[in-house]
Amino acid sequence: MQRVMNYTDEHELYRETVRAFLEREVEPYKDQWDLDRLIDRKVYAAAANSGIYGLQIPEQYGGSGESDYRYRMVVCEEVAQVNALSFGVTVSLQDDLVLHYLLDLATEEQRRRWLPQFADGTVIGALAMTEPGAGSDLRGIKTTARRDGGDWILNGQKTFISSGIMADLVIVAACTDRDAGSRGFTLFVVERDMPGFLRGRKLEKMGLPGQDTAELFFEDVRIPAANLLGEEGRGLQHLMSHLPRERLGVSASAIATARAIFDRTAEYCRQRRAYGRPLVDLQHVRFELAEMSTQLDVATAFIDQSVLAYNSGTLTATDAAKGKWFMSELQKTILDRCIQLHGGYGYMMEYPVARAYLDTRIQTIYGGTTEVMKEVIGRELSR
Structure with a gap:
């Protein structure tokens, strides 16, 4: 059956690039990554530099500025062929979540600060929404952020966070006004070395063993106003x-x-x-x-x-x-x-x-x- 979505010659050339990358950089190591329960982060720098993810990052920040989702489909198909699903989940986490948020919501200053590091693979991102008592129902989020001068003080706990161990930058959803209902939540970007940002245990899962999943803790983490992502109160x-x-x-x-x-x-x-x-x-x-x-x-x-x-x-x-x-x-x-x-x-x-x-x-x-x-x-x- 002919597919509704036709791939062009450019997509097929890209497929060859993805296939060669996976053969060289992923297939020889994926079994060991599963045994180690952690993927060697060097592969993500190689993946970013090979254009395996981050294609949508604009050229001025080091990307290709390519938003055609068919390229993501090519990556999904080729990753599935080599059965490297732990690797594939982290690539999807960057392209379909973290970068999607940054490209849509980041200010120009934030883009200049973060996007080049995603483009060269030196930064791995994560998205922290889920909590022990809040999963699909995001209104149950108990993590809080309160103003302190020009900064915010973040306190709370997140769990089941994909790439929580290796992430250098985490987008965190927090309640900033408990009385404002759905308009009382805000997104913040927490960076690796911020005091009070702690990583808990690496969770042991039934599947995707190479893809690290963790608990995260925030104990009076001081977040500068420059790390608020999007609009205050519109996090949800x-x-x-x-x-x-x-x-x-x-x-x-x-x-x-x-x-x-x-x-x-x-x-x-x-x-x-x-x-x-x-x-x-x-x-x-x-x-x-x-x-x-x-x-x-x-x-x-x-x-x-x-x-x-x-x-x-x-x-x-x-x-x-x-x-x-x-x-x-x-x-x-x-x-x-x-x-x-x-x-x-x-x-x-x-x-x-x-x-x-x-x-x-x-x-x-x-x-x-x-x-x-x-x-x-x-x-x-x-x-």
Whole structure:
């Protein structure tokens, strides 16, 4: 089936660059990173310098000024092919979250201060919203920031923060006026060496072991006014307005990973023999493959349309939510079926399907749970 979203020759040349980078800088090391539960940060400098992420950074700050999301799709597809999902999550964290916020909300002074360091890979960013008592419901944030002269004093705790250990710059959501309701939250940029900024334990997860996830603590951290991001009191609105890009990133990763593992499974079924013939000769196996192939083709058409809508500035929060829940649930379902078709081998961690299965489980949770996505869509329908 011809895809709705056609790649140009430039995209395919970029694919060759991404593929060569992954072969050289990621594939030889990704297993050790998982064992270490931490990716060597040198790879991100190499990735930034190779244009694997940060393409949208304007030229005057060291980037390419390229906003076409199809390039992000190429990266997602190639990362999925080599099953380097821990690496891919950190790349997505930079492109689909941190840089997206900075490019939209930063002042000119802030752009000059931070963007060149992202462009050369010397700075890794993180986004700190989630707290022990506040996940999808951001209004439950208890981290506070109060004025002190021209500065702000930040206190609180965040958890489940991707890249929390290695991050040099963290965008933190805090309550600045408890009586102002949804207009009482503000975003601040906390930098690595600020006194009172402490990192807790590196959390042990069931999947994505190489991608560091941490608890963060803020104890009377003095934030200069120059580190307030966006408008005071509009932090919640800023967070909400940037969720479609984040959720598109989850959808892109989901469809790419599901497709890559399906392709490996189809080939396995052609090669693996049972009862004297290839698995694919069994009608049940053929039906399983036929169903998954159809589901992937239909889902890909939706994602392609979403990417084109994002490029044109017309991707709605509702459509992003539809893609996020459906693609992440489909990814989970397909990888489970692929495990089954592999039989006992699918349970072995040396097989890509087993690792991808564990890495996949978080997809229906972060970026907004499936249940929250359905609530977003349902509220739109009930108007």
